[in-house]
Amino acid sequence: MTIAAHAIKTSNDTRGDSTRTRILDSAEHLFSECGVNGVSLRTIVAHAGVNTAAVHYHFGSKYGLLEAVFARRIVPIAKERLDLLAKCHQNPSLPPLLHQIIAAFLEPGMTGRHGGATFARLRARLAADASEETRSLLVQYFDDSSGQFLKALAKALPNLPATDLYWRFHFMLGTMVYTMANPGRIQALTKNECDPSDMDASLAYLVPFLAQGFLADPIPKAPIMLKSYKNNNKPKP
Amino acid sequence: MTIAAHAIKTSNDTRGDSTRTRILDSAEHLFSECGVNGVSLRTIVAHAGVNTAAVHYHFGSKYGLLEAVFARRIVPIAKERLDLLAKCHQNPSLPPLLHQIIAAFLEPGMTGRHGGATFARLRARLAADASEETRSLLVQYFDDSSGQFLKALAKALPNLPATDLYWRFHFMLGTMVYTMANPGRIQALTKNECDPSDMDASLAYLVPFLAQGFLADPIPKAPIMLKSYKNNNKPKP
DNA sequence: AGTTTAATCAAACGACTGCTTGAGTCAACT
DNA sequence: AGTTGACTCAAGCAGTCGTTTGATTAAACT
Known part of the structure; x- marks a missing residue:
């Protein structure tokens, strides 16, 4: 399609x-x-x-209109992402910085340059839509750049198994989409101390949070047991 | 409403x-x-x-049906959440364990006990819906328990400023919702190595990731500058 | 000049929407 | 036995949906 x-x-x-x-x-x-x-x-x-x-x-058709709305914004976003990612590799002797990669992935879609919060909310809606048409739209435009970012992250985290990396990348998408989608959920809860529609502030808090999450120890292999973090936990290093 | x-x-x-x-x-x-x-x-x-x-x-009405669908599942979920949270405080001399609190928040809604992946996907859809009706549905059932979890997290992370805590709680909601919503987005990207519809596996990877993220250093106060993680980027227009 | 072509318009198509009606069914009461 | 009240049914309401049509406009080309 x-x-x-x-x-x-x-x-x-x-x-x-x-x-x-x-x-x-x-x-x-x-x-x-x-x-x-x-x-x-x-x-x-x-x-x-x-x-x-x-x-x-x-x-x-109506769906053709949706495609056009989507394509108009997403092409420049994908391009800017890859441009920023390229800058992360400017010094080939050093591994790329985790913070930089994450910021390169998140910034283009979240700041005001490409449709701003309006288009971000649309992306979030589409991400929650499991229909075949919608899914193909997202995959078509994002899967290419996602692959490149996964490679860069793998280089920055050489000791992290691929599976763990994929999951954490998935979680990163989640924080991004949810933050883009929600112009007011925490606000009510926190007396307006956090404003998720302020994408710059969101990024400032989001990037270090994700970077730290990526740095967590990998999940021990072998049968995955929920008990590993239930009940008697060992303190983290 | x-x-x-x-x-x-x-x-x-x-x-x-x-x-x-x-x-x-x-x-x-x-x-x-x-x-x-x-x-x-x-x-x-x-x-x-x-x-x-x-x-x-x-x-x-149709909306009344949606309310009923939602209420049937969400009430037991909220109850189980609070029950699990209570267990985190069983030993009052020790601060509650971060992993335990996060797991108590995530588990009831993500495992198969209360509608499973089907209802989880519905919740994710509603979370992306910014309409007033939908929002009130979510707020009505979740804001109470969210407040209690924020308190528990604050106790487990005594050195984390409230603002940072709120943001990270928000990010946690994002990973939860996105994982619930997406029965196949990473799969295509990772040759089926990750299966987000397997909620038990999702939790096993998600909880440590989030716990580590919560443990990140707080954002330095004063004017929030994106430059803190952007090396030498030219100023944007 | 006349012809072509892209673009816009009012009007209407059949299919589908959420919702209502009024008659009818069946178990539980007095 | 007869009445009540909860429930289900086929049929239809007025309105909206995405889409199509054929006429009309106006700029560009020959």
Whole structure:
């Protein structure tokens, strides 16, 4: 399932672009606010001030519109990620710094440069959606760069078994997505001391937390027993 | 917005219970698979083999059905959480163990005892949904126990400032929700070496990771500068 | 000039949405 | 035996959904 021809249009038509862009902007905003199934095309076109048929002319279908909304932001994000990752390897004699790799992975998608909190929330919604269509969207754009980051992390953590690394990478995705998705969950709990919609502050707390987590001892192999951390724990080194 | 009277029915009617329960089971399954807006009542009643009107008779509305689905699982989960937390304090002379507290928070919702992966996925979907109705559902059932866990964590980490603790608690929620939501995202990436739908394995890797993250040094106060982990990046526009 | 082509419009299509109605069923009461 | 009240049913309500149509516009090309 590839991106439809509608979605990769790049011409500079004098009329079409403003309509196209306004649809994309409205859709991005409303999709992220209400979910793809939670908002109708009629609501989107009303918000954008365009005709209903324009959506199908430019994007083919509602799902084609979603693809286009997604592709517009995700391509620059993926590129910036890899650029930042390259900078982590500037000094080839030293292993890349864990903090730097993590920040390179998280920053492009979380700061305001590529759609900001709005697009971040949409990504979080899609991440929670297990449908085949949605999943292919995410995999298509992210799996390539994810592989490169896994390699860099493996180099920075040479003593960590691959399995542990994969799990921790998965957990990192979780903290990222959840932070992007939640514009207010902890706030109520903490008298506004934490503001997860402040992505810069989120990153400042998130990166050291994750780096420390990556540095944990690997799980002892052999049958995985929950008891290893239940009941009588040994103190950590 | 409180749980509707429809949702707290507890009688043992000879006829009604099977219909009620079958609707709840089908709704739980389909909500978690397709999202609340992604599935129609007609699909639910067809799957349950009951009449459309039965949903409105028993639950009042589609949202009432969602509330009932949610309440049925979440009440036992919250109770088991607090029970496990109490066990962490059995020896009052020692501070509670970090691993134990984290496990007490995560286990009840992730293992198979309360709806298993199906209900977990639904929770993850709701967590990504920023709508007012959904948010109140989560807050209503979780904020109380969350407060108690924050207290326990603060006792186990006496040197960690409250703000850092809140953020890390937030990150813990993220890893939990994302792991519950994703029945296959890393699998493709790692040749099936990690299986996030295996909640026991997830927990075995997740708890030590989080515990180590909680043990990270606090963020230095004063103006939060991203530069603290960004080596020599040019200033961003 | 006339022709072509991309873009926008109002109007409508059938299918589907959550929800209601009123008649009917069956067990438990007086 | 007869009434009550909880429950289930087929049928249908008004409204919304994504999508399509055919006419209309206006800029670009010959």
